[in-house]
Amino acid sequence: MSKIIFNEFQIKRLENNPHVKQVSERSIAYHPDFKVKAVKENKAGKSPTQIFIEHGFDLAMIGSDKPKGCLKRWRKVFEQYGVDGFYTERRGKAKGERLKPKSDTQENQLKKAEARIKYLEAELGIPKKARRTRKAGIEEEKITKSETFILIEKIIRRYSLTNMVSYFCEMAEVSRSGYYAWLQAESIRLNLEEKDWQDYELINKVFEGKKKKAGALTIKMILENDFFVTMNHKKIRRLMNKFNLKPRIRQANPYKKMAKATHEHKVVPNLLNRRFNQGEPRKTFLTDITYVYYGSGQPAYLSCVKDSVTREIVAYHLSKSLKMDLVYRTLEKLADSVNELFYPESLIHSDQGVHYTHPEFQRRVKKLGLIQSISRKGNCWDNAPMESFFGHFKDEVDYSECQTFEELSLIIEEYIEEYNINRYQWSLNRMTPAQYGSHLLAV
Template identity: 60%
Template sequence: MSKKLYSEFQMKELKKNSNITSVSERSISYSPKFKINAVKEYKNGKIPSQIFIEHGFDIEMIGKDQPKRCLRRWRETFERYGEEGFLSERRGKGSTGRPSSSSLSPEEQLKKAEARIKFLEAENDFPKKARSSRKAGVEEETILRQSEKFYLIDRTIQKHRLKKAISYLCELAGVSRSGYYDWLNASPKRAKREEQDEADIVLIKEIFKKKDKKAGALQIKMFMENDHSTVMNPKKIRRLMAKYNLITKIRRANPYRKMAKATKEHCTCPNLLNREFNQNEPGKVLLTDITYLYYGKGQKAYLSCVKDSTTKEIVAYHLSSSLEMDIVYSTLKKLKLAVGKTFHSEAILHSDQGFHYTHPQFQHRVKTLGLTQSMSRKGNCWDNAPMESFFGHFKDWAEYKTCKNIREVRKEVYRVIEEYNHRRYQWGINKMTPVQYRSHLLAA
């Protein structure tokens, strides 16, 4: 059984070779005819890799060591049984020296099944966070490292006192028997290394804690050398920090900044508003912006709002789990539905110079709605102060941090905005609610 894991594509390619009878993720079964020819060609002076290449195999695909391993096993079979050793059993099991399952007694088959079950149980109980990951096509697959497999084999044998199960469990785990014994023999070295790690981590933890968890591997290395006269390889420091779960507090990338790589097509608009927020006409000046809301276990949602600067009413809003352009497109659609047939003849949509609002497609949609776009000066939050003020108050009122999922956040956002528009009286608009004040101005 090969240690190499074959992908779906590789298995399909290998099956095209007539010298192969079957392929699985872990193994290749070769035809008896090819095995006999390979042994004969080897005796005539050809090397294993040359034999495989001449019979249409891609050495990089099957593994560089595969030809040598196969020929060694096949030669032993040929010397003991001749050609009949490859033809007498299906898939040429004589070449492996493994007995057919049909030749096992019922008691032996039961012990084999029990060993398999115990190993799979141990594998299932093994902590997932201790496993390594590899890319398998699009999805990410979690697999066990070779050393972890050896550990599970040993634990299964010791715990359940299994006898004569090493070969079978190694085959089941996809590792070699010799590799397992090498791993066992290296136990004293591993114990010594573990003891050394326990001693080395003490100073690393001390520095890490002293620096309020804000020191990385290179910083810790410099503190060790300058303050404690201790030299340690930064790779070892990183390994120990990962092993003992010392995670450095670092500045997280601003989600807005990730989106802010504007192209030449992006362009800003002049500040037409100039902080003249109160126009005494509902719908004449609309302010928009996006804020983030943390909920659950560090999850993040984004709230896009449009506010009437005169009435202070939240005219439209959209909550999303993504900062993609759809968040502002959906907000515009809801704004259109909220306003109805037509906007104010001199309506202005004012925002900051964020990526979304300088995007040519967004500006085109704003223009299609009949709105004139205006933007704050770069880095000047005061030019959109009422919108910023609302978000500040919103985060004081809303209990979104206790929400477990986006659906609960959406309900909380709806509750707070409904209360703000219809039931929260404001001194600056004649002690009315935003909706009442809009009706008051329209009636006047």
């Protein structure tokens, strides 16, 4: 069964498609004529996706995998039973058994009607799944009146039941007048749903443009800065949940516990002590190294220096080797980026990696006039902004697709430029790192 759940607006929108026979919250029943036509067009060379789009289906609504799955089933039916397989009842029949047309006698219709009524009675009696979870347990709530009205209207419309409104309303303990008032307000609800759909299309445009890796706050900043559209982040989050836009983001590893470090480094203390925002750009720098695999699993090593105030990557160096030259070249590029004019109390902070505790590295840091600070043992939070950048980098860059070191260098250069100049950050007053740095300098 599909993981996508259709809402009332989407159900009505799908029902308006002439190729759809019936729609429920989780499934779509297609007309036999469309199935036959789709199979023939597929055999003629058209892709499943192209067929569905040409016949008015929105893949963002029904799911991009739906066409392929449907055509796979329909072609199998066509090969086994031919065209008749789509127009006859096959459920409950053994393979190869003669297909018979559906029986439509009054007795069968009566049995179906009774079964439908029992189904509705059971469905109306089921409490809504718990909306809140508390420490003391789970609190269940009955379905709301609006949800009850939707259910009654859906069943009556789906099974063409007549003169059953009073019976269903009494059974569901809702007023008949309330049900008809809810029906009369349908145009208002549809207008609101149409507005939601228009906003969703704009959100989805940004979401797809960011390769499905943007959250509500990122989308809000892009809408405001690139599309000049102001939209509340709560509304964006609601529409993303409503239309099943799930960003692909890294998840915390529940099995990896943080070690509580109490022992400070013997040589260089943790002078920064997580005071990342010093108020002035180019005063506090963070540095670290990460592994980047490309081609057939070949490792490369990326060393970066980040301004802890503006979040800008001010220097970086990519190497095939993990030797000390990796961090020496990074220091040289950092000095070039500020024209070797550091603040008198400028500080560079890192973890306790062997590169940063090496005597030669510490000597070069002092020669540049920088003060060195090192995180406590086993505590990555002491260098959290640098770790955060590497996390975003690995989420948003398909570096494993690169076949050569040169391709990898180019894609990293493009990403860092994009990150510094075009990537809005909520905690930087919704500016990019470059914009925020200019803002602080102007102030």
